[in-house]
Amino acid sequence: MFTTRPEILGTFGVVTSTHWLASSSGMAMLEAGGNAFDAAVAAGFVLQVVEPHLVGPGGEVPIIFHSARSGETRVLCGQGPAPAGATIEHYRREGLTLVPGNGLLATVVPGAFDAWMQLLRDYGTLPLAKVLAPAIHYAERGHPLLPRAAATIAGLADFFAREWPTSAAFFTPGGRLPQPGALFRNEALAATWRRILREAESAGPDREAQIEKARHAFYRGFVAEEIERFARANAVMDESGGRHRGVITADDLAGWQAAYEEPLSYDYCGHRLHKTGPWGQGPVFLQTLALLKGFDLAAMDPAGPDLVHTLVEAMKLAFADREVYYGDPAFVDVPTAHLLSDTYNEDRRRLIGERACLALIPGCIPGYEAQARRVMAALERLSGTADPDAASNEPTLADMRSARRGDTVHVDAIDAAGNMVAAMPSGGWLQSSPIIPALGFMLNSRAQMFWLEPNLPASLAPGKRPRTTLTPSLAHREGKPYMVFGTPGGDQQEQWQLLFFLRHVHHGLNLQEAIDMPMAHTAHFPSSFYPRQRRPGHLALEESFAPATIEALRARGHSLERMPEWSIGRMVAAARGPDGILRAAATPRLMQAYAVGR
Incomplete structure (x- = not known):
């Protein structure tokens, strides 16, 4: 049968993802002596940089994996829950019958960072700085902007200029549209990751201690504080046609962490x-x-x-x-x-x-x-x-x-030992909410999958995961x-x-x-997405x-x-x-x- 490409064959390791730079970055981890978990984490962070119209650091990621060492097949839930202030009553007082598809009221706790950190801590082998290096490189020095990312920015340029000034300043500085294939940088995001790394390395040389300190910096430190400040300070236009402030707080981030679960399984042929x-x-x-x-x-x-x-x-x-x-x-x-x-x-x-x-x-x-x-x-x-x-x-x-409309990315990795990872990062795309200038990323819009109707399985409630x-x-x-x-x-x-x-x-x-x-x-x-038709x-x-x-x-x-x-x-x-x-x-x-x- 004719195919557009060969099926890749090997024995050392394979990585496949929705962007060639992410796949290559994951493969670089294998070449450096890492395993499939290191590769998936590195690729996942690169995807946040090179596909900004589809995923970002403020998003979420469910991961399913098999560990050759333990023989386990598990799920790592990096889907953050609704904030404590996200009640049906509050949203209805805001005049809403559906959760908007963008803006700050659509935000749940960003889950991706903690899930990636736990996967790296528990199953990876490489140092945090090594795994984050490719993403920091592309954020700091630039990557060729995808034509569809450029088209997405162009389609939103007028809206950004009218309603989301921080996004206008970043994505269309001086009213100039970024060009497809031109180098595109996110130096603010690189600075955020570098600060997390500095705080992580202050824990000393122990790899796990560094990862724990990185988790703290994001969920109990400067990242969480800046997310709360931005959400409280800005009334943001969203798809409802109104302007709303967010309800997410630093306490929401501090009170949550990604969790391991058993998968749901079924036998077939x-x-x-x-x-x-x-x-x-x-x-x-x-x-x-x-x-x-x-x-x-x-x-x-x-x-x-x-x-x-x-x-x-x-x-x-x-x-x-x-x-x-x-x-x-x-x-x-x-x-x-x-x-x-x-x-x-x-x-x-x-x-x-x-x-x-x-x-x-x-x-x-x-x-x-x-x-x-x-x-x-x-x-x-x-x-x-x-x-x-x-x-x-x-x-x-x-x-x-x-x-x-935003979307999603994907990464798979397998190494010679038989470790396997499948991850579906999403959320925090450039269409979801205004960029937070001090952090260089946007928040997610996953709360739009809740209903503002009580007593339904997918009704909005504080601490509840949206049906992603x-x-x-x-x-x-x-x-x-x-x-x-x-x-x-x-x-x-x-x-x-x-x-x-x-x-x-x-x-x-x-x-x-x-x-x-x-x-x-x-x-x-x-x-599952606004307006739910x-x-x-x-x-x-x-x-x-x-x-x-x-x-x-x-x-x-x-x-x-x-x-x-x-x-x-x-x-x-x-x-x-x-x-x-x-x-x-x-x-x-x-x-x-x-x-x-x-």
Whole structure:
């Protein structure tokens, strides 16, 4: 089969991410004697610099990993919770019915820094200064600005000038737009990291003590103090059309830390898939597999209408359950065992027919009937139906129709010892809120995934994690750790990952072949992002699908959105075979992602 690039093969180590500079920086850690954890952390910090329209230091990161030393497969939750002042009552007093998609009221505790530091402390081997060096280099000395980052800044220049003066001063100094491919610097961010390093090194030569001091500087020191000062001092225009001050405080940061968790897992066709818990959308992937167990997918054309239709209809059911049942399990009783049970999915599977379903149909679980009614009534009031002919605003689509919409990045790493990491950093992008000049970064907007309606699984509450879309994946095969993979894309992340995974498992395609095949997704269910709309029956398809496939899907009742070739998704993946051969691949879409290894 033709592919755009070779599948990378090696035995020493592989790193793949959504930007070539991040992949190369991670590989440099392996070459320096580090392991996959060192590589992932270095790549993660570089992504905060080189993809500022997609991620930043004020964002979050869920990480799923396997440690060859301990034999554990675990999740590290770097998703920060809502601040203590983030109550439904406060937001309603501000005149809001939805949490805005940007601005300071959309901010939760930045979780990425602590998650990266704990991963480095507990599983990495290299000194903090060594791992941060590539990110500091690109922030201080500059990196070639991506065309899409430049386009995002240009699309927001007038808004910045009117409403977010700190962002105007940084991104468009003197009204000048940064040019694609020109060196772009963030010296303020480099200075923040250098100050953290100075404070870390004041702890003495012990590596772990330095990392602990760095965590303190961010969450109990000058970074937290500056975040509170900026949030309190500035009333910021947001997507609601009003100006609001933030409620986040230094105490919110000081009272939180990233936490290790057991993954949620499901067995499918000789593989065990590991995902985050229902504080994210990870279980959607597993629920969809449970539904698909009843179909002979291997007999279907990997790019044909039967596979696409069956997958999309199964995902509609799983995403409907996401809306009704998922939430932070520290606050909500989520019936995950029932949702993944054979009996439940046998009943649900009967709803998948030959025609596209246009309704949102959650499953009925005994004891949860009242909750289901409340959620569906709230969705009817709060989640509008988008124009079926409207263009998708998915941020990873190549035409960048919405400059205001941020997105996500991804990194995978595997070393010769068999350590594996999949991380999905996001948030704190340049569209989310004004840059904090003293720190050189923006805060996140993840709180927009809460509802301002009481007694729902995803209702806003202080200390609660938003139901994030961020969802890295790790798979065992025949009992051994095998593959890490993921893609940016908001609500589309699970959809593109499933297409990739099913084609790899059922049709024998290698990583690059599975990534290069035509992609599809649906916006049938309510979006996780402001203004939370849904498009019943929607199906987006790359035009690289055969015309006969496209017409067959139209005939089944799908409301088609035809997208240009090579425009959907940013999949990357890495795997380790039983012979020790390492493999890695990255999508050619958007011309940024690269896999490296040897």
